[in-house]
Amino acid sequence: MLAVFPVLLALGCSRPLTSEALALQYEPPSGVRFTSEEAGPPAVAHFEGGLELRSVPGTALTLETPAEEVFRLAGVPLPGKAVQQARGTLPAGAVARYEFLKGNVRTLVYVLPRPDRFVLITFSASEQDYGPRSSRVERSLSTLKLLR
Template sequence: MRPPTPWLLPLLLALGCSRPVTSEALGLQYEPPSGVSFASEEAGPPAVAHFEGGLELRSVPGPELPLETPPEEVFRLAGVPLPGKALQQARGTLPAGAVARYEFLKGNVRTLAYVLPRPDRFVLVTFSAPESDYRPRSSRVERSLSTLKLLR
């Protein structure tokens, strides 16, 4: 067996690592899961950060949203269609604050959504993927949410 090529390990590490994304428009910093790259940003309102692979973050201005707000209203306020039939709803906490968590199904596509209310806005995190590979990918997205830091 021959030794690994010396340039291979740094290349693999670079490809597998993500970098934190800081957005003044969204008022946050976030490090997406390894291998998921930032794609683009819209200044809004609402401000939107698009990542590869079905991940999106929105900062929606407005009064503080109660955690009990129905998902239909959350998505209406965010200006996006409801991503299917709600399968699960829960409340929890991330380092950035209290959240509402939802899972939706439409056809063979599942969507994970987190709502993080703030006094002057709410942050909506959505991740959509085919049901066949949703579980491992959504788990990585959920773990990455611990890196979400609000800048205002």
């Protein structure tokens, strides 16, 4: 039994990511593994299950910057029609939060503006899986720490 316990513990845990390219530390939800990183620019960290963190340099945004402009600057298409928009705060700073819908895919988006860049966090899932999985992603954002 003791030999099985460490294996089960390892399977249920995620490992924290420290990325110099993205200039951040982040621990994804339990069971969500980091899969790859692109040095960029923009630097991108990919995780299993539709989670992505992107650090876009050289652009100082405000929380009022329209989502269309944020995605254009990040070099990615808008993930659908905005169905929810709010502003809030994470331990890492003030954020704009959006939810988008395209077909049966819902996408959660957080935009964290910084003076020299912005961090774009996206999570996409089918509507049937979205609720519990997006809640886990949102809780994990409390672990996000910017390195600069």
